[in-house]
Amino acid sequence: MILAMVPNSTWYLLLAAVLFGIGAVGLLVRRNPLVMFMCIELMLNAVNLSFVAFAVRFGDIAGQTAVFFVMVVAAAEVVVGLGIIVSIMRRRPGATADDLAELKG
Amino acid sequence: MIAAIVAQLGEWTAPVIDWHALAPELILVVGINLVLFIDLNIGEARKWAMATLTGFVLLAAFVPVVTLAVIGDASREMFDGRYVVDHYALILKAIFLLVAYVVVLMSQNELEEGGYYQGEFYVLMLCSVLGMVMMASSRDLVSIFVALELLSIPAYMMAAWRKRDVRSNEAGVKYYLLGVFASAVLLYGMSFLYGTTGSTKLVEIGEVLASGDLIAMQVVAIAFVIAGLAFKVSAVPFHSWAPDTYEGAPTPVTAFFSVASKAAGFVALMSLIFLAFPTATGVYQPLIWVLAVLTMTVGNVMALRQTNIVRMLAYSSVSQGGFILMPLAVAGTGDASQSAVRAVIVYLLIYAFMNLGAFAVVIAVSRKTRSGEITSFGGLFGYAPGMAAVMTIFMASLAGIPPLGGWIAKFNVFKTVIDAGSGAAYALAVIAAVNTVIAAAYYMRVLRQVWMMPAPDGDITPLATPAPVTAALGITAIGTLVLGVLPGLVLRFGDLQDLTGALGR
Numbered sequence: 001m002i003l004a005m006v007p008n009s010t011w012y013l014l015l016a017a018v019l020f021g022i023g024a025v026g027l028l029v030r031r032n033p034l035v036m037f038m039c040i041e042l043m044l045n046a047v048n049l050s051f052v053a054f055a056v057r058f059g060d061i062a063g064q065t066a067v068f069f070v071m072v073v074a075a076a077e078v079v080v081g082l083g084i085i086v087s088i089m090r091r092r093p094g095a096t097a098d099d100l101a102e103l104k105g
Numbered sequence: 106m107i108a109a110i111v112a113q114l115g116e117w118t119a120p121v122i123d124w125h126a127l128a129p130e131l132i133l134v135v136g137i138n139l140v141l142f143i144d145l146n147i148g149e150a151r152k153w154a155m156a157t158l159t160g161f162v163l164l165a166a167f168v169p170v171v172t173l174a175v176i177g178d179a180s181r182e183m184f185d186g187r188y189v190v191d192h193y194a195l196i197l198k199a200i201f202l203l204v205a206y207v208v209v210l211m212s213q214n215e216l217e218e219g220g221y222y223q224g225e226f227y228v229l230m231l232c233s234v235l236g237m238v239m240m241a242s243s244r245d246l247v248s249i250f251v252a253l254e255l256l257s258i259p260a261y262m263m264a265a266w267r268k269r270d271v272r273s274n275e276a277g278v279k280y281y282l283l284g285v286f287a288s289a290v291l292l293y294g295m296s297f298l299y300g301t302t303g304s305t306k307l308v309e310i311g312e313v314l315a316s317g318d319l320i321a322m323q324v325v326a327i328a329f330v331i332a333g334l335a336f337k338v339s340a341v342p343f344h345s346w347a348p349d350t351y352e353g354a355p356t357p358v359t360a361f362f363s364v365a366s367k368a369a370g371f372v373a374l375m376s377l378i379f380l381a382f383p384t385a386t387g388v389y390q391p392l393i394w395v396l397a398v399l400t401m402t403v404g405n406v407m408a409l410r411q412t413n414i415v416r417m418l419a420y421s422s423v424s425q426g427g428f429i430l431m432p433l434a435v436a437g438t439g440d441a442s443q444s445a446v447r448a449v450i451v452y453l454l455i456y457a458f459m460n461l462g463a464f465a466v467v468i469a470v471s472r473k474t475r476s477g478e479i480t481s482f483g484g485l486f487g488y489a490p491g492m493a494a495v496m497t498i499f500m501a502s503l504a505g506i507p508p509l510g511g512w513i514a515k516f517n518v519f520k521t522v523i524d525a526g527s528g529a530a531y532a533l534a535v536i537a538a539v540n541t542v543i544a545a546a547y548y549m550r551v552l553r554q555v556w557m558m559p560a561p562d563g564d565i566t567p568l569a570t571p572a573p574v575t576a577a578l579g580i581t582a583i584g585t586l587v588l589g590v591l592p593g594l595v596l597r598f599g600d601l602q603d604l605t606g607a608l609g610r
Binding site: 013020023024027033036037040043044046047050051053054057058060063065066069070073076077080084085087088091092097100 | 246247250251254258261262265268269271274275277278279281282285286288289290292293295296297299300303304305
């Protein structure tokens with residue numbers, strides 16, 4: 001029965017919402033900077049899926065164009081983020097987000 | 106779908122480009138490449154020239170901003186009205202370029218003596234400024250997002266600039282993780298806005314939202330977009346990164362973040378509220394009201410218990426952000442919509458002068474004391490009366506004491522809120538008034554150290570303030586004083602007509 005149904009854009013929007021939720025929860029729960037970073041990537045890709053689903057619903061190109069911008073920006077963010085995380089891991093191997101507590105108050 | 110795309114491709118014609126209107130951005134792009142290229146081919150001993158070159162690039166970009174303002178023929182639209190250069194955009198571009206110039210003056214000696222990567226620093230700073238200048242003109246969800254990332258990504262690197270310092274690394278990683286998370290939330294909101302209105306252009310979104318009652322997804326979209334930008338302007342409860350990042354980053358970078366990045370966040374918030382959500386007052390006004398109240402109160406209460414001057418200024422800048430949010434919380438009520446834009450722009454300009462000035466004093470004094478504690482300012486009046494005088498100007502202005510600039514800024518904000526005339530607006534005004542008094546307490550505590558306390562360890566050798574820092578102090582002190590005495594200079598900037606002029610046509 002379910003197999004016979006044709007997926008429409010609403011299915012993809014629900015999937016995007018679930019992926020975004022997994023990413024957001026993961027960011028709050030996990031303590032490894034790299035895993036937190038992957039969760040953010042998951043959120044950005046959920047946004048992409050959401051944009052594409054809406055673009056297909058409207059038959060409009062603007063949403064798909066937005067995805068290209070998000071992808072390029074996400075790539076730039078990965079480079080910078082990995083750079084910062086590598087430099088902190090060199091100074092303090094195995095550091096978790098909870099260990100980063102030099103600055104507080 | 107493919108056929109539709111091909112059909113759209115067939116109709117494509119090159120957009121008309123107004124080179125004069127784009128000149129500030131183009132000069133910055135050329136300047137970025139120039140600084141990068143010269144930095145590659147110059148000896149280590151002559152790297153100091155990069156700061157001078159960066160200063161000239163910023164001044165060169167300032168020239169077309171002035172000529173555009175002088176010609177003054179209302180707004181120039183490009184790319185189907187998605188990129189607009191009007192008076193509102195020009196005054197903001199001028200603020201960003203001026204702030205960047207003062208930050209270059211402040212960072213010059215710090216970078217030179219610390220042996221940090223000077224050329225790369227200025228390249229990244231110019232990239233960030235380019236993003237801010239673009240933000241002022243962006244009238245489309247995609248260009249707002251690109252401008253926001255262009256200004257944030259270099260900022261993540263600048264926060265972690267002292268690579269071998271664990272605290273600077275920590276500042277960078279905290280700023281990065283929360284900043285990118287905020288971008289993702291903002292983008293998800295934007296995708297909903299696009300999905301429920303069928304357009305990414307702010308004015309068109311505004312028209313669709315105005316045409317009927319809001320549906321649930323649109324409410325969620327507005328809430329997500331405001332929450333995403335609340336991170337950028339470090340509004341409570343999204344402020345947790347700000348004090349840590351401000352303390353860990355090099356001090357000139359902190360000054361840059363607390364003024365320029367924050368202003369850019371407010372610009373995005375203003376464009377969205379006035380162009381895309383002007384009719385959704387029932388959604389954004391209560392949200393921003395709560396944000397404003399929390400931001401100014403929590404920022405102030407936390408600032409009271411700080412002993413580190415940079416951290417205190419960080420919380421003070423959080424609480425100042427609450428005051429800047431105030432006019433936006435009543436932007437759709439009564440007469441307030443006319444004066445809200447002006448109140449925010451005037452506050453951003455005056456705040457830029459006084460906050461940069463306070464950081465310049467901190468840089469100048471900590472060159473001697475090598476300490477970030479508020480007590481290290483003890484006896485400043487005894488050995489550096491000039492520095493004590495300018496610090497008094499900045500602290501009193503931040504506290505909002507007439508006749509300094511900060512007073513005019515606060516006056517405008519209160520006037521807008523009173524104009525709104527609703528119960529919520531009056532409540533907001535009362536809370537803000539109480540907060541102004543609390544804020545005075547911690548600014549005065551610094552002044553007490555400066556004027557009354559003895560120097561720590563009896564060390565009264567005079568300060569050796571380098572010329573660029575002195576210049577930065579001069580610019581910011583004069584700005585703070587002049588705008589306080591002659592507020593008419595800026596009060597005509599940023600009428601709502603400038604921003605929403607595109608709506609009328």
